[in-house]
Amino acid sequence: MNDSSELRKRLSGKVAIITGATGGIGEATAKLFLQEGAGVMLVGRSADKLKETRDRLGVKKGLAHFVADAADEAATAASVAATISAFGGVDILFANAGTEGVVNPVESINRPDFEQVLQTNVIGVWLGMKYCVEPMKQRGGGSMIVTSSIAGAVGFAGGAPYIASKHAVNGLVKSAALELAAANIRVNAIAPGFIDNQMIYRIERQFSPDNPAAVREDLAALVPLKRYGTSEEVAQLALFLASDASSYCTGGIHVMDGGYTTA
Numbered sequence: 001m002n003d004s005s006e007l008r009k010r011l012s013g014k015v016a017i018i019t020g021a022t023g024g025i026g027e028a029t030a031k032l033f034l035q036e037g038a039g040v041m042l043v044g045r046s047a048d049k050l051k052e053t054r055d056r057l058g059v060k061k062g063l064a065h066f067v068a069d070a071a072d073e074a075a076t077a078a079s080v081a082a083t084i085s086a087f088g089g090v091d092i093l094f095a096n097a098g099t100e101g102v103v104n105p106v107e108s109i110n111r112p113d114f115e116q117v118l119q120t121n122v123i124g125v126w127l128g129m130k131y132c133v134e135p136m137k138q139r140g141g142g143s144m145i146v147t148s149s150i151a152g153a154v155g156f157a158g159g160a161p162y163i164a165s166k167h168a169v170n171g172l173v174k175s176a177a178l179e180l181a182a183a184n185i186r187v188n189a190i191a192p193g194f195i196d197n198q199m200i201y202r203i204e205r206q207f208s209p210d211n212p213a214a215v216r217e218d219l220a221a222l223v224p225l226k227r228y229g230t231s232e233e234v235a236q237l238a239l240f241l242a243s244d245a246s247s248y249c250t251g252g253i254h255v256m257d258g259g260y261t262t263a
């Protein structure tokens, strides 16, 4: 790799924290960010899964990992500090960790189950933002990207905690974008539709343990493009929002759903 090809990379010289790095979207994004020249800190709650992810990514240079539950404030603060000591700063936060929770009608949801979804999907995102603001200011700006969902725009019977959490996180993104614009920190959300990875497989099984394939067929039929998206497609949108190509984007909820919410 010569110097000019390094310069052409879209994230050269930038440092990214990726939460939910052990999941489909997180790993695909880590792979792309590394290819585009970023230093990447993988954050996940399982040391074993982080090691497996690192092995699959297959690179040593520019890659580190840290174990933290997204809702654990001390661990999140420590993950940001570890990123700064490994790479010298933080330019990009991909607050992507999320859980679908238990599918249940509102009258049957247990309070701990509801709270667990909010803790991860809302409080966890806010904590990541909270501890990245100062480091990003020290770099003269940055990009925060949150993985929201089409669940932040529509309802879905049986999915109230997840739906509520993604509506809430959209509000967090919009408020943070207004607060941080003066510091040149852009804050955007990605709103994927049905994405072909473990999360949607778990949701399919929750709806129909005996016939998840039928759920998949029904969901895909609701999408104008007639298929699930891929983690790699979502990663491309994360790359755009992380890079200087999106320099005029802030406060946006960027939909990638095969047309689902337009139909």
Ligand SMILES: NC(=O)c1ccc[n+]([C@@H]2O[C@H](COP(=O)([O-])OP(=O)(O)OC[C@H]3O[C@@H](n4cnc5c(N)ncnc54)[C@H](OP(=O)(O)O)[C@@H]3O)[C@@H](O)[C@H]2O)c1
Binding pocket: 019, 020, 021, 022, 023, 024, 025, 026, 044, 045, 046, 049, 068, 069, 070, 071, 096, 097, 098, 099, 100, 120, 147, 148, 149, 150, 191, 192, 193, 194, 195, 196, 197, 198, 199, 200
């Ligand atoms: N897949 C879809 O259809 C879809 C659609 C719209 C939006 N999304 C959103 O996309 C994001 C990424 O999910 P994905 O699609 O890549 O699914 P995934 O493969 O299930 O990945 C979810 C990731 O979040 C992590 N996570 C969950 N709870 C956590 C916690 N308390 N602390 C730290 N990490 C936690 C998981 O860690 P473990 O590996 O340890 O479980 C995993 O790395 C989520 O925010 C999700 O809501 C997904």
